[in-house]
Amino acid sequence: MFDILRTQFWxxxxxxxxxxxxYVLISMGYTMVYGVLRMINFANSEIFMVGAFASLLxxxxxxxxxxxxxxxxxxxxxxxxxxxxxxxxxxxSLVAFLVxxxxxxxxxxxxxxxxxxxITAIGMSIVISETVRxxxxxxxxxAPRILEKQTLFVFHGADIRLDSMITIFAGLILFIALExxxxxxxxxxxxxxxxxxxxxAKLMGVNxxxxxxxxxxxxxxxxxxxxxxxxxVYENVKYNMGFSxxxxxxxxxxxxxxxxxxxxxxxxxxxxLLEIYASxxxxxxxxxxxxxxxxxxxxxxxxxxxFGEAVQKTRV
Amino acid sequence: MKKSFxxxxxxxxxxALILGVTAATTASAxxxxxxxxxxxxxxxxxxxxxxxxxxxxxxxxxxxxxxNPAVKVNLVAIDDQGAGAVALTVAPGAAANKxxxxxxxPAFSGATIASLxxxxxxxxxxxxxxxxxxxxxxxxxxxxxYPVFHRVPSTDAFQGPxxxxxxxxxxxSPKVYIVDDKSPYGxxxxxxxxxxxxxxxxxxxxxTPDDTKDFSATIIKIKASGTNVVxxxxxxxxxxxxxxxxxxxxxxxxxxxGDGVLSQSFIDNAxxxxxxxxxxxxxxxxxxxxxEMEADYVKLMGEAxxxxxxxxxxxxxxxxxxxxxxKLTRSAMLNWINGYHGxxxxxxxxxxDRNGDNNGAAAIGGFIxxxxxxxxxxxxxx
Numbered sequence: 143m144f145d146i147l148r149t150q151f152w153x154x155x156x157x158x159x160x161x162x163x164x165y166v167l168i169s170m171g172y173t174m175v176y177g178v179l180r181m182i183n184f185a186n187s188e189i190f191m192v193g194a195f196a197s198l199l200x201x202x203x204x205x206x207x208x209x210x211x212x213x214x215x216x217x218x219x220x221x222x223x224x225x226x227x228x229x230x231x232x233x234x235s236l237v238a239f240l241v242x243x244x245x246x247x248x249x250x251x252x253x254x255x256x257x258x259x260x261i262t263a264i265g266m267s268i269v270i271s272e273t274v275r276x277x278x279x280x281x282x283x284x285a286p287r288i289l290e291k292q293t294l295f296v297f298h299g300a301d302i303r304l305d306s307m308i309t310i311f312a313g314l315i316l317f318i319a320l321e322x323x324x325x326x327x328x329x330x331x332x333x334x335x336x337x338x339x340x341x342x343a344k345l346m347g348v349n350x351x352x353x354x355x356x357x358x359x360x361x362x363x364x365x366x367x368x369x370x371x372x373x374x375v376y377e378n379v380k381y382n383m384g385f386s387x388x389x390x391x392x393x394x395x396x397x398x399x400x401x402x403x404x405x406x407x408x409x410x411x412x413x414x415l416l417e418i419y420a421s422x423x424x425x426x427x428x429x430x431x432x433x434x435x436x437x438x439x440x441x442x443x444x445x446x447x448x449f450g451e452a453v454q455k456t457r458v
Numbered sequence: 459m460k461k462s463f464x465x466x467x468x469x470x471x472x473x474a475l476i477l478g479v480t481a482a483t484t485a486s487a488x489x490x491x492x493x494x495x496x497x498x499x500x501x502x503x504x505x506x507x508x509x510x511x512x513x514x515x516x517x518x519x520x521x522x523x524x525x526n527p528a529v530k531v532n533l534v535a536i537d538d539q540g541a542g543a544v545a546l547t548v549a550p551g552a553a554a555n556k557x558x559x560x561x562x563x564p565a566f567s568g569a570t571i572a573s574l575x576x577x578x579x580x581x582x583x584x585x586x587x588x589x590x591x592x593x594x595x596x597x598x599x600x601x602x603x604y605p606v607f608h609r610v611p612s613t614d615a616f617q618g619p620x621x622x623x624x625x626x627x628x629x630x631s632p633k634v635y636i637v638d639d640k641s642p643y644g645x646x647x648x649x650x651x652x653x654x655x656x657x658x659x660x661x662x663x664x665x666t667p668d669d670t671k672d673f674s675a676t677i678i679k680i681k682a683s684g685t686n687v688v689x690x691x692x693x694x695x696x697x698x699x700x701x702x703x704x705x706x707x708x709x710x711x712x713x714x715x716g717d718g719v720l721s722q723s724f725i726d727n728a729x730x731x732x733x734x735x736x737x738x739x740x741x742x743x744x745x746x747x748x749x750e751m752e753a754d755y756v757k758l759m760g761e762a763x764x765x766x767x768x769x770x771x772x773x774x775x776x777x778x779x780x781x782x783x784x785k786l787t788r789s790a791m792l793n794w795i796n797g798y799h800g801x802x803x804x805x806x807x808x809x810x811d812r813n814g815d816n817n818g819a820a821a822i823g824g825f826i827x828x829x830x831x832x833x834x835x836x837x838x839x840x
Contacts, residue, residue, distance in 0.1 A: 150678050157674035209729035280502040280539060282695045284727040291706045301708065376671050378699055378727075380503075386669055421675030427640060427665035 146422045152300035154418050160306040160375065162414025163313035167368035168391035169398075169406040170320060171238070171361035177337045177401035178357045181256070184263040185241050187388020188270035189362055193234035193369030194379045195274070198285040200226040201373075207286035214288065222288050227370045234366025235359045241266050242358040247351065275381040282380040289374050309371040316367055317407050320360065324403065333357055337401070390417070393433070397440055399447030408448060492786050493532040493557045494519075494777050497548075497573065497584075498565030499540030503695035506723040508540070508565055510764025511587055514744075515562050517759050517767075518774035522782075529781055532557075538564060540693070542572035542642075549573035553580035560584065560777045560791050562770060567591030567643040571601045578606055583792040585776060587769035590614045590717065590740060591646045595813040601642075608795055608814040610769045610802065611740035612822060614643075617716055618650020620822035620838040621738045625651075625687050625714030626659065628736075633661040635685040637676060637700065639668040639692025647691040647716045654840060661685045668696055673703045680704070686711035693718040698727035705731040712736060720765050725830055737825040738838055744768040746834050747804030765832075768803040776800065776808075 147154065171186040201207050205222050207214075214222055245262040249255075289308070293301045324330040332353045335343035344350055372387070373379060390413060398409025413433065420432035444450060496515045498508035512535055519531050536552050538545035545564065552558055553576035561577070561584040564570045570589045577584055586594075586609040593599035594607055626632035634655055638648035645665065652660060661683040664676045680688060688704060688711065690697050697719040704713065717739030725732040744763040745752040751771070755763050780794035799809045807818040821837040 146679060146682060150682050153678045154675065157672070157678065161672055161674070209726070279505060281505060282503050282699075282727070284698065284729075293708070303706075372671075376699070377702060378671075382669075383671070387671070417672075418675045421664075422679060425664055426667070426670070426676055 144423060147419060150299070150422065152298040154422050155415065156297075156300045156302065156306060158415035158418035159411060160309050160414070161418065162394075162411035163309050164368050164372055164375070164387070164410075165391045165394045165413055166317060166407050166410030167313055167364045167371070168387060169395040169410050170317075170364035170403065172392050172395045173398075173400055173403060173406040174333075174357050174361035174364075176395070177403075178333060178354060179246075179250070179259075180401075181246070181259050182263065182392070182400075183238075183241070183358075183361070184260070184388075185245075185266040185270060186238075186361065186365055187384030187391075188267050188274075189234045189238050189241070189384075190365045190369050190372075190388060190391075191274065191379070191381065191384035192237050192270065193230040193362075193366035194373050194383065195283075195369075196233035196366070197226040197230040197370040197373040198283065198379050200229045201288045202286055207288060209284065209286055211286060213290045215290075219289070223374075226288070226373070227367065230370035230373075231363045231366035234369060235362030237270070238358040238362030238365070239355060242355055247354075250354075271381050271384065278381055280381060282378050285373050285377040285379065287377060305375050309375060312367070313371065316364060317403075320364060321403055323360075329353075329356055393437055397437060397447055399449040402447070402449050405447055405449035412448070490528065490786075491530045491532055492559055492781055493534055493555075494774070495534040495536050495552055495558045495561045495563075497536040497538055497545075497552065497561050497563035497569070498588075499569075500535060500537035502539035502541070504540040504566070504693050504718075504721075506694075506721050507588065507765060508537070511563070511565055511766055511770045513759055513761075514587075514755075514763060514767040514770035515774045517755055517763075518771045518778060520758060522778045526778075526782060529786070531778065531781060534558060536561075536563075538566075538569040538573070540566040540569055542568040545569035545572040549576040553577055553582055556788075558582065559786065559788050560780075560795075562587065562773050562777070564589060565766075567594065567646070568641050570594060570603070570607070571642055574601065574603050574607060578603070581788050581792065582606055583608070583788060583795050585609060585773040585795065587611065587766045587773055588717065588741070590617060591642050592650075593642070593646070595815045597813060603814055604812070605792065605796075608810045608816075610772055610808065610816050611717075611766075613740075613815065614647045614650050614716075617738060617740055617822055618647055618652075619654030619840040620824075621647070621651045621689060621691075621714060621716055622654030622656075623840045624736055624738045624824045624838045625689050625712065626656075628712050629686050632656075632659045632687050633683065633685045634659050634687045634689060635661045635680045635683060636663045636689045636691065638663070638665050638690075639696055640665050641668055641692065643718060644668075644692040647718075648689075651689055651691060651716075666696075666700075668692060670696065671699070673700050674707075676700075677704055677707045677709065681707065681709060685709075688713050690715045690719065694721045694724035695727065698724050698732070701728050701731045701735065714738075717741065717765075720825060720832060722764075722832065725827055725832065732827045733830075735827040737827075737832070738822050739765070739825065740822050741766050741769055742804060742821075742823045743834055744771070744803060747802075751803060772802045772808065 175183040245266045332348045336353045394409035394413040395406045398405025421429045496512050500508045565588050567589045592613045592615050593601040594603045638644035714736040720737045720739045744767045785791045785794040802808045809817045824835045824838040
């Protein structure tokens with residue numbers, strides 16, 4: 143049973159890390175909002191979905207690539223990828239901003255009830271996904287290949303592919319950039335201040351609404367980037383794609399310690415690896431069982447997740 | 459929560475369906491009218507199958523209404539998205555709507571299993587053009603559809619062994635890996651396919667949910683096993699994702715599938731990676747089985763027929779002949795079907811055994827994707 147893990151260790155590990163980075167970026171959206179508002183933004187999975195759609199539409203409808211066209215190379219490739227990434231990030235951050243403005247801000251200003259925003263979050267999630275379902279007639283839409291999935295080299299039997307490497311390195315850069323921004327910038331300090339003590343932050347002159355909007359926008363940017371990488375690797379989108387991936391990313395955030403950026407990072411990578419190892423060893427049909435048994439065990443041993451409140455400096 | 463919303467929307471749709479049919483019928487009370495329904499996926503990943511079948515029903519009714527003014531036949535389209543969970547929400551409305559005297563469909567096995575309790579309770583007769591799961595006509599199964607369920611195509615007990623033979627035709631020393639989609643159709647067909655493989659050719663199996671995005675673990679196992687034939691038992695949207703990821707990962711062997719993948723949408727979605735894919739199905743294209751009818755279909759509908767169009771026209775005609783013979787209630791139609799002796803679109807005999815299976819079940823056809831099209835090659839022998 144474990145033979146596959148021994149013989150294909152590096153192939154499985156690389157796949158797990160590439161998948162994990164997509165979870166990392168989506169889980170940033172959950173963890174940023176939770177860190178500041180102590181609220182789970184269930185619409186984050188749909189923010190991811192619209193970002194993925196935006197990325198696909200740029201390649202297909204702006205640059206007119208089809209299933210039969212040859213993928214671009216050189217400067218054209220860089221242009222298409224950059225435009226897709228920007229469109230994906232901006233679309234997701236715009237939707238995240240609007241979700242906060244329409245569904246959460248009024249509630250936050252008028253009630254301290256924590257259930258109401260949770261319900262509106264679920265409501266926004268359904269509104270967005272059902273709207274896209276109606277528009278697309280619930281069909282999966284396949285993306286034209288923009289990035290040729292060439293093998294760069296072979297490492298211990300594992301194909302090191304260009305698309306996986308781009309996902310991993312770009313994901314790493316985005317994670318580091320976010321962490322530095324939160325830690326060092328003035329706006330980041332504002333976010334951390336609100337995260338630690340909302341009332342004190344207000345007394346110190348922090349503009350609460352501005353900080354919260356910024357938090358949603360940054361979370362949306364990260365989640366949108368995840369949508370871009372997802373389309374490049376998996377090449378299809380669907381109205382309900384955010385549900386299972388969003389659930390996985392939320393799980394990753396909880397494993398790492400929700401509200402903690404580093405926790406989301408290690409939670410995402412851990413979950414990606416765990417899913418791939420479980421699928422290989424016990425069969426894909428047992429993957430959810432294995433993953434959630436491990437999640438329960440982690441939470442029993444460390445109720446605040448692997449990192450929990452220990453990394454105060456990077457907590458949002 | 460999302461599912462609850464879907465349920466609510468579907469209940470509302472079912473209510474509208476009942477009211478709509480009632481209103482339409484009342485408005486033209488002077489003319490005798492009956493309603494038959496089509497049930498299948500009209501939206502969702504598998505919508506092409508449902509749209510093709512629905513168009514075939516429309517074709518048959520159009521021809522009937524043009525020459526039979528005494529009893530006008532109405533059509534109601536029921537969208538179950540090919541999913542049991544959605545079928546559960548639309549079937550009660552169809553069962554409660556007494557205007558509907560028969561159903562063409564459901565198209566998919568999982569949706570049929572979910573719908574059956576309601577249709578059995580409402581004694582609503584149904585004939586499916588494409589639901590092939592064996593349990594539907596097995597008296598020992600909880601999914602047994604007696605007395606209302608009937609079907610035209612052969613079951614997966616025939617399709618599985620045929621797939622096992624058709625899939626390995628290019629390999630001298632085949633090593634076969636089977637991947638199913640965890641659906642009743644996919645797991646059932648996978649089991650029969652595995653049984654049909656020659657000894658020593660099975661290399662492994664995996665069961666991947668029908669919303670799987672990342673097949674990398676499965677693909678690593680496939681490559682590690684030295685497989686040269688991958689068989690997927692599921693539907694075409696997922697089949698396209700799997701073959702694209704397989705080819706990207708460097709897999710160069712054959713790819714084969716059952717009737718759930720036999721669709722132009724598979725080829726459109728998988729692009730060049732679909733080329734050479736081998737498929738079997740308990741159907742033959744209308745253009746092959748009855749070229750004259752295909753020509754007439756194109757003339758009347760403005761486009762070529764799709765998968766299972768021939769079977770769907772055959773079934774609709776069974777109902778239409780019953781209506782012409784004065785069978786205007788569910789029970790009268792059920793008796794008509796059980797005593798029916800006729801022919802299919804291809805000229806083969808059609809009647810149903812006690813369990814609802816076709817006594818003269820059609821052969822299993824072998825297909826290959828060539829130059830971006832599904833090409834029927836020949837009947838598969840096993």
